[in-house]
Amino acid sequence: MAFSSFIARSSLQTARSIARAPCSRPAQLYTARAFTTSWSHSKQATSPASTSVSTSSNDIKPASSETGGSNEEPKGLYANFLRGLAMVTGHYTVGQTAMRSTHNFYEICAAQLQQKRSLWIDTCGLPDNFQTWFSVTHLHVWLLMVRIRAEKNGKVFQQQLVNHFFHDIEDRMRYNHKISSGRIITTYMHDFLAQFHGGVLAYDEGMCKDDPIMAAALWRNLFTSHGNPAQIALLVDYIRHELQVLDNISSEDFLESRNLFGTQAPALRGVPGK
Template identity: 75%
Template sequence: MAPSSVIARSGLQAVRSIVRTPCSKPLSTYTTRALAASWSQSKQYSSSVPSPASSKEQSTSPSSPTTSSKTEESKLPTTGLYGGFLRALAKVTGHYTVSQTAMRSTHNFYEICASQMQDKRSFWIDTCGLPDNFQTWFSVTHLHVWLLMVRIRAENHGKVFQQQLVNHFFHDIEDRMRYNHKISSGRIITTYMHDFLAQFHGGVLAYDEGMCKDDPIMAAALWRNLFTSSGTPAQIAILVDYVRKELQVLDTMSSDDFLESRTLFGTRAPALRGVPGK
């Protein structure tokens, strides 16, 4: 769809209430595998993914190990007393459980998402015209968390991986408020966390709808959630193109490459942070 068409229609879509209907465009238009379950899952998202603050880890009883678990286990020594000891110790401590595997994989995922605002500062601030504040960091990080959630849905035990990614996000939000912005009041933090959670769920549903439908719907979702009802049509069109391209890149990745990746969106996962929020 030409940018002029996006610009012409996005203004109308942004002020209309969107009626949720089944996908009207072939999912293969943008991806072939990762989006197959997105629409049905997005309609049940609020109930299927519990609040990040409700639990630090979600237990599960998988019927089969994930691809990532198999890959990690294969990296340990396969012969000798030492190799056997490491395997036994890892299994006893739950190193290969779905939840533990999800926590390790999604840690790198989240660190990449959280660094997008800083690593591409010129793009987000200068090109897109977004203000340099905490809300913008949240919105940019939220967008990239959603992009990875779309791809995660194609994996075994995708809901567990999604939950861990969301947990990382909201734990970091709280840490940044406490350590970076020096907010010590638990009541104020709780109020902000509820607001961010509402924004998160609303944004996921809006982006899912834009992904499954067409560019004007995606433009409206970005206009409301990222630009907070500001921004020029040209800037919104740039972001629509950015989202579509990143979805295509993620969809071309194999499961092993995706789950073990330390480089996504052109950014490499940073080292472990020693101080929360830094």
């Protein structure tokens, strides 16, 4: 870790002269809302399917319909009946709300490699394979986790987002890559989980400290100890920019958003792994 940090620190300043959108502000100016909670708690909520979601009456609340817009909320007895039915069936529980919001979040994260191939494959020189898809998706999942931490019941939303990620990893191995052995899938899932935890902690450290630390985290987790300083500097600036954009979104707009990182949430997938 010390060696990679030294390389990143010595090369990053020079590389910025040829990278886009130089990052001149200290890390503390980014994600001000996220810093209201400690980044160190993130690992507690990142193990897929490791916590149960409470559905007690205290968790039942209306979905955030205060977000304005041209569509008025339905009125009258029929609307009241629908709202009451939704409350009874658990549609407004914290867990159900988290599942709906984080489904859109995850679909956006999972589409980043294909949506921005020119950045990840052409400019950054990453190989076009499953590991790259995992690493790019992981990076964007982490970006959203940082923003989610500031929300009420943020741990529940984090857990649901991570669950979507690991369910999709398994689906892709089974349906896209035709891996049928449960033992092999389990081995891969343990490896990806270890990568996930290590990446979250490394990116958190980079966010809370400085750009060379973030560059070292990218060099280890995304570039797998490859890549040149200009490519790494470009992605450090990309991360700082996206964190700032996320921090400027209100809670209501964020949880209802279907467009993040410049990507529209795709429709529900009808075939697992697609």
